[in-house]
Amino acid sequence: MDGYESLESIGSGSFGLIRKVRRKADGKILARKEIDYRKMTTKEKEQLVAEVNILKDLKHPNIVQFLERVIDREHCFIYILMEYCEGGDLAAVIKRHKESSTPIPEEFVWNIMVQLIMALHECHHGTTTNEETHQVTPRPILHRDLKPDNVFLDGKHNVKLGDFGLSRSLTNPQKAFAQTYVGTPFYMSPELIGEFTYDAKSDIWSLGCVIYELCALQPPFLADTQAQLSARIKEGRVQSLPGNYTQELNQIVKWMLQVNVSL
Numbered sequence: 001m002d003g004y005e006s007l008e009s010i011g012s013g014s015f016g017l018i019r020k021v022r023r024k025a026d027g028k029i030l031a032r033k034e035i036d037y038r039k040m041t042t043k044e045k046e047q048l049v050a051e052v053n054i055l056k057d058l059k060h061p062n063i064v065q066f067l068e069r070v071i072d073r074e075h076c077f078i079y080i081l082m083e084y085c086e087g088g089d090l091a092a093v094i095k096r097h098k099e100s101s102t103p104i105p106e107e108f109v110w111n112i113m114v115q116l117i118m119a120l121h122e123c124h125h126g127t128t129t130n131e132e133t134h135q136v137t138p139r140p141i142l143h144r145d146l147k148p149d150n151v152f153l154d155g156k157h158n159v160k161l162g163d164f165g166l167s168r169s170l171t172n173p174q175k176a177f178a179q180t181y182v183g184t185p186f187y188m189s190p191e192l193i194g195e196f197t198y199d200a201k202s203d204i205w206s207l208g209c210v211i212y213e214l215c216a217l218q219p220p221f222l223a224d225t226q227a228q229l230s231a232r233i234k235e236g237r238v239q240s241l242p243g244n245y246t247q248e249l250n251q252i253v254k255w256m257l258q259v260n261v262s263l
């Protein structure tokens, strides 16, 4: 990694820490995920390969841009260079507003929601084009771990969906078929609890949880145990947003958190 100057650590992602770095050639600031693969299981290494293959195929203004992957075999490290998001993650935004007891402005919530819908549309309905044949193929990708910690902000209020460490590419786009579920329990969708399967609707459910949390400054479903949380999620009873948010926003969140919706 001689071409980069290491700066401070800025967080942790799937498999490793995230560090701010400066590219020596042009001074550009980037984010670098640093992964020590000595301790990784075979399955984790496969998951990491899948993450890189998914990330490098995704080019969209609302998805963190992958730049390059570097393998340091001498020290058993893999480095993933990605765009820097100076605004940090949404979890920190929620924490700041919760600590100061100030609601997040509705305008900001709509802005986040629209941009995350664009990012998820690119994941779920994106395509790849073969350079030789120019054949266009659907390339459905499930994020599977959408949560405030995985949503980042650049310096211009642009929203960037990040950390595809648990994402999956659906090889057969006709079948929105199941994938084994992993991810953050608070944002687990009802279909996961039942059959532990995952499809595009589940990312929409997680989006509903993120938007709800931006407004209520806490997740829509809370419990002390996984069993209690699962029961509450399957029941699907969601409190309305705080009174300062409009009925329109309330309704959209309720639609995204509706149990047994078949798209």
Ligand SMILES: CNC(=O)c1c(C)[nH]c(/C=C2\C(=O)Nc3ccc(Cl)cc32)c1C
Pocket (backbone or CB within 6 Å): 010, 011, 012, 013, 014, 018, 031, 064, 082, 083, 084, 085, 086, 087, 088, 089, 092, 152, 162, 163, 164
């Ligand atoms: C306290 N840390 C931060 O404010 C922060 C900042 C300024 N940037 C980040 C994170 C990322 C960042 O800046 N670019 C990223 C690309 C991919 C992933 Cl998974 C994360 C990032 C974070 C967590």
